[in-house]
Amino acid sequence: MSSSATSEKDSSSGARPATYRFECIGCASVTPSPANDFRCPHCGNLLEITDPAWKAPHGNPESLKSLWRERRLLNRPVDLSGVWRFRELLPAPSSEHLIVTLREGNTPLYELPRSSRSTGIAKLYAKHQGMNPTGSFKDTGMTVAATLARQAGFAWVACASTGNTSASMAAYAARAGMRSLVLVPEGKISWSKLSQALDYGALTCQLRTDFDGCLRLLQELVKRAPVYQLNSINPFRIEGQKTAAIELLEQFDWEPPDHIIVPGGNLGNSSAIGKALLEMHNLGLISRLPKLSVIQAEGANALVRTLRETGGKRLVSVQAETRATAIRIGNPASWQKAVRVLQATGGSCEEVSEAEIAEAKAEIGAEGIGCEPASAVTLAGLKKLLRHGFVKAGETVVLILTGNLLKDPDFTIEFHRGEIPGKEANDRNKELDSFRHPPVVLDATLDAVMQALERAEKSTPVSNAISNESET
Ligand code: F0G
Secondary structure, X not given: OOOOOOXXXXXXXXXXXXXXXXXXXXXOOEEXXXXXXXXOXXXXXXXXXEOOOOOOHHHOHHHHHXXXXXXXXXXXXXXXXXXXXXXXXXXXXXXXXXXXXXXXXOOOEEEOHHHHHHHOOOEEEEEEHHHOOOOEOHHHHHHHXXXXXXXXXXXXXXXXXXXXXXXXXXXXXXXXXXXEEEEEEOOOOOHHHHHHHHHOOOEEEEEOOOHHHHXXXXXXXXXXXXXXXXXXXXXXXXXXXXXXXXXXXXXXXOOOOOEEXXXXXOOHXXXXXXXXXXHHHHHOOOOOOOEEEEEEEHHHOHHHHHHHHHOOOOOOOOOOOOOOHHHOOOOOOOHHHHHHHHHHHOOOEEEEOHHHHHHHHHHHHHOOOOOOHHHHHHHHHHHHHHHXXXXXXXXXXXXXXXXXXXXXXXXXXXXXXXXXXXXXXXXXXHHHHHHOOOOOOOOOOHHHHHHHHHHHHHHOOOOOOOOOOOOO
């Protein structure tokens, strides 16, 4: 029941021999085959995958870029996947036939013309990871970790989740013929995420605790039962999530943006994107590093406080509370990895209020794109970073939108009905009303609909029409 790397070469599939290893981020000791808890056997810290083979063929980054581009024309599942297309920088399974893929990745990079106007940043983009098969960025990591779970022969996979990890894990487990166990905080995840886990056939346990309590319990469970842990403590997840950054740079023709902004919860995603940036820079795929910044909700601001109060040396845990339930996390597992990449890229860390999240989410909706509340912290955070002078109007900025609009319909409906962010915040910020479009109930008559049309025309001028869209 180990998850060790295999050294066999499968010549029929063209898979590479595995040369990756697990390195502790605390004491730097190397573990060839970690235990089920994916912790360093010496100091208990998290592990990270490194591989001396991750270097450009013949030292030429251009040939790697061409190889990845050419694969976009091929029709094999492994090439259609926007994760495995970049397999030279991933831990490879012993055979490509083991790969569990739902054709994840390949997500769009959108321009944000409305938000460009409101922020004054001409070159503002959103990389929408919510356009993945189960509606969140988790799929990019899950395809890699589920593949390695299948290779290791596990019958059960498991995760603690605020909803998206569980939806993704349940889907990939179903595809691979594995059983899945989901631990979620009762009443604290959206129905749409819960319903995904149910439909994909997971054993779904709603625990009377928060996310941090679910994760603690899971870490005990994996020491006792032969279940494979699929939280982002699992370093294979981080490897797959690197590809969002690789694909983003490819979409920019390898000309790095100045800033990449991500939401922060358990801090696996920021760690993954930062790791990818550093690896791409080392390999000569990019000539300079974008600054990676992490944004948290004010009520779940463990990283903000960790940096502010200890300079990133000691975790400051918090009792998390926010309506952006995906990032309602107070004790982030990957905080040290996140601190490291933030410092290495010169990024920043900010917190935003519930009202700022609601407004930013509505703005992204008004772009015709939409996202879930946790993703909207990126736009809200950008506005703060601009005010503080950390981001400048002439710079190129990419927001990583992590989850689909359809992930949290309750939040969206409550916002349009005027119930979010709450009476006091509503009174303070009347501008929010211009984003609200509550449904109207009418008699089923032509007159009633015509009158509604006239009322809408008077109250909302169409001055915000998007004119020059040119998505990449
Ligand atoms: N955005 C969304 C939509 C998420 O679902 C999450 C995390 C994050 C941002 C934060 O990413 O944890 O890597 O810093 N969701 C996890 C889950 C915790 O269980 O679905 P992170």
